[in-house]
Amino acid sequence: MERSDVKCFAVMGLGKMGVDWVANLLEGGYEVVGFDTDAGARERAPGALAKGLGWIGKKRHPDEPNFADEAAAGFRVVDSEEDFAAELGSCQVLLEVILEDLDLKCEVLARVAPRLPDDGLVWTNTSSLSVHTMGVASGRLEKFVGTHGMNPVYQMPAVEVVRHRDLSSETLALTVEILEGMGKSPFVATDVSGFWVNKHLVPFMLEAMRALERGEITVEDGDVGLKGSLGHPQGVFKLSDFIGADTMYRVSMAMYLQTQDPRLYPPAILARLFKNGEHGVKTGKGFYEWDGFKAVKGRDFSENVITSSDFLLEV
Numbered sequence: 001m002e003r004s005d006v007k008c009f010a011v012m013g014l015g016k017m018g019v020d021w022v023a024n025l026l027e028g029g030y031e032v033v034g035f036d037t038d039a040g041a042r043e044r045a046p047g048a049l050a051k052g053l054g055w056i057g058k059k060r061h062p063d064e065p066n067f068a069d070e071a072a073a074g075f076r077v078v079d080s081e082e083d084f085a086a087e088l089g090s091c092q093v094l095l096e097v098i099l100e101d102l103d104l105k106c107e108v109l110a111r112v113a114p115r116l117p118d119d120g121l122v123w124t125n126t127s128s129l130s131v132h133t134m135g136v137a138s139g140r141l142e143k144f145v146g147t148h149g150m151n152p153v154y155q156m157p158a159v160e161v162v163r164h165r166d167l168s169s170e171t172l173a174l175t176v177e178i179l180e181g182m183g184k185s186p187f188v189a190t191d192v193s194g195f196w197v198n199k200h201l202v203p204f205m206l207e208a209m210r211a212l213e214r215g216e217i218t219v220e221d222g223d224v225g226l227k228g229s230l231g232h233p234q235g236v237f238k239l240s241d242f243i244g245a246d247t248m249y250r251v252s253m254a255m256y257l258q259t260q261d262p263r264l265y266p267p268a269i270l271a272r273l274f275k276n277g278e279h280g281v282k283t284g285k286g287f288y289e290w291d292g293f294k295a296v297k298g299r300d301f302s303e304n305v306i307t308s309s310d311f312l313l314e315v
């Protein structure tokens, strides 16, 4: 298959990353059909997409006043996995963006990936799971590749293209070509735990959370310090709220299980945010309190400072 043969992407999972990918794909001129098992996510998708396309239009297509509406016309949502699978026959790429759970991803891929045309590709946006294992489950290992987009996908240029040992050189080259054609900056990493970016980022972020649990720093001072000293765009606590405590927890636990590295074991403070539904921007509360995408204030975690040997039994 050549790049010019690729006309349609099927996007499975319309959460934060899925919808942002859809915006970027529509900007690239592709048709997109999307599906999510959650009816709420399917209903929210057009509104979230309009926001993303609005941003892209303003920043990258200022001379096209109808950019967002015209681009949005290329997107359709279907209501069942069966309808989605039926659409795959006329798509060239399936992009998997469902939640970070290896068993779930493998199960769903085994059901739907065989419905693609023989030369169809599968991309996965996983941030930490074994791309090879998912490729085996999909039944098309040589055509299965990691395309780890950064959050928010349409603003961040890099895409980590994850090469596993059985990936064909044709799939790798075509994937890089498609991404470059969309204006992205792909780079190739290997299928090791955390690939390249999260191998560095996750232990760093978890250590910042442990410093909070030791009472060494506050949320706002922590972020101001990293922004002003190391040039980080937002600081770790804000970044974690953008990623979501649920995703942060799942990614770090997956990496811990792969490596047994204690630095990757999710700290209690992160587990508690996940369990309490305080997932960050998407729920309005995490390390910060949020008003939409605006951080109102950093929360006080002094009660979460570990002060006694029985601390974990008391929460």
Ligand SMILES: NC(=O)c1ccc[n+]([C@@H]2O[C@H](COP(=O)([O-])OP(=O)(O)OC[C@H]3O[C@@H](n4cnc5c(N)ncnc54)[C@H](O)[C@@H]3O)[C@@H](O)[C@H]2O)c1
Pocket (backbone or CB within 6 Å): 012, 013, 014, 015, 016, 017, 018, 035, 036, 037, 038, 041, 097, 098, 099, 100, 101, 108, 125, 126, 127, 128, 148, 149, 150, 151, 242, 243, 244, 247, 251
């Ligand atoms: N959030 C980030 O910053 C970030 C960054 C890079 C990569 N990722 C990765 O992207 C993926 C999605 O993360 P997210 O943050 O968008 O999560 P999310 O929770 O916002 O969205 C996941 C969506 O998948 C849907 N889903 C679950 N099972 C499904 C199924 N069987 N079929 C269709 N839809 C299904 C859920 O209903 C949900 O809407 C994960 O693999 C995550 O690790 C996330």
